[in-house]
Amino acid sequence: MGSGVNLPALRGHNDALVLHLLRGAGPVGLGRGDLADRTGLTPQAVGKITARLRDEGLVADAGREASTGGKPRTLLRLVREARHAVGLHLDRDEATAVRVDLAGRAVARWRGPLDFGAGPEAVLEEAVRAVARVRGDRPLLGVGVAAPGPLDWRSGVLGRVTGYPQWEGFPLREALEGRLGIPVRVDKDTNAGVAAATLPGVGSEGADSEGAVAYVHVGTGLGAGLRLLGGGEVYRGRRSAAGEFGHQVLRLDGPPCRCGGYGCAEVLCLDAVAAGRPQEAARIVGEAAANLVALLDVDRVLLGGRVVAAAPEMFVEGVRAVLAARSVALAGGEGEGEGVRVELARVGVAEGAAELVLAPLFGRGG
Ligand SMILES: [Zn+2]
Structure with missing residues (x-):
């Protein structure tokens, strides 16, 4: 049984739940009936949600399932290429940037040297360049950054990173959002892993x-x-x-x-x-x-x-x-x-x- 909630106020939650199930189903997709079963939502509610997600370009037909008599069921799939995000791994001596689709699969990748010890300003410049190399001219949902810990993942402020005292207290998330103008989230490299x-x-x-x-x-x-x-x-x-x-x-x-x-x-x-x-x-x-x-x-x-x-x-x-x-x-x-x-x-x-x-x-x- 799913955790869907049949209340208008929780529309966002239910949309996310449907998207999550379609993401897990991959290119094969799922029928509306399956979605209703797995979310615990009514078929009518699922119909409204999938229509809305289709309007937003996030969901499309995956094809029809073979049927033994009766009406064939239309399967729905997540449109993987509908949105992109960038992931940036700032390691102590190299940077890796990837652009991913909605399934989380890399569609562009770049890797190059980085001197984390050069300090926040120099690394910010490198981070902005690395994002530009993989994003092309695409709009992005945002940029996720993995950095050496300790750091506070909610605020994106770095702690006392062993061997790199110049980073202590630096608001990486805020600083990078200021440069890029899109949402940024920061976490420890191991949590991203x-x-x-x-x-x-x-x-x-x-x-x-x-x-x-x-x-x-x-x-x-x-x-x-x-x-x-x-x-x-x-x-x-x-x-x-x-x-x-x-x-x-x-x-x-x-x-x-x-x-x-x-x-x-x-x-x-x-x-x-x-x-x-x-x-x-x-x-x-x-x-x-x-x-x-x-x-x-x-x-x-x-x-x-x-x-x-x-x-x-x-x-x-x-x-x-x-x-x-x-x-x-x-x-x-x-x-x-x-x-x-x-x-x-x-x-x-x-x-x-x-x-x-x-x-x-x-x-x-x-
Ligand atoms: Zn130790």
Whole structure:
């Protein structure tokens, strides 16, 4: 049963619900009867909503379903190319920009060097140029930006980013909106990563059909994004501080980390990578991920980021091996490690950043 509400005041909610279902259905589409069943709305209400969405160019006929006698049903689909958004991943040393359609699929992409340490003004200039490279002359719903945390995703103000003190307190969202003149949303790179990994029809089965997902990013830093409930929102915490995965201490009195602590997963992992020992780095990521699985009963661990992309099989196998070895100690006992799926993330952080802008159209907060 769906969560549609048959009240005129909630028109926006119901429109979003219908769009969400059509997005999940892909090019095949859905009939009005299916939409009524799944939303719990009356067929009349669904008819009004789909007529309105068709007028706005968001919905079109997908064709007719074969029928055994009776009237064939017209199927409706989301018009993917009806609107576009841009996602921008500002990493510490490179920028990636993508223009995506309503399904969240990249239709244009650009990547180039970036010096995050050059400070807000220089990076803003680069961000504006990167958006221009992918948008063409198209109107955009907005721009979603993924940046290193910590940051406040509601206000888009950056926190004390480790190693980049000049960014503390900078209102990235407001500043970029001022330059671009369109809506901007900002989130941590790892949160954008988990949003991308659970895009309906792209990540895998989609956010609605799975349990808790952790996206682990191994790049210029080590972090994680969390989606703890199937179909739920990215878990950010009240202070946007969730997912500071890289700074869990794995070795007391270990080497100093740039966060000021010692023996953090991030410094151990990045040291191993720098020393040319990716297998050891994978094992460290595995130990850190096993802590997360034990703590939160995560169902699926997705791995992404440049370091993973350089040796994908090694990271997937390395993390799997640690989870399997530690399974006895995990809640639930035998077989626990095998129950946790470890996979490569198939969609990038920049696509997840664009999803920050698209999600509200489908009634999701991101
Ligand atoms: Zn640290």
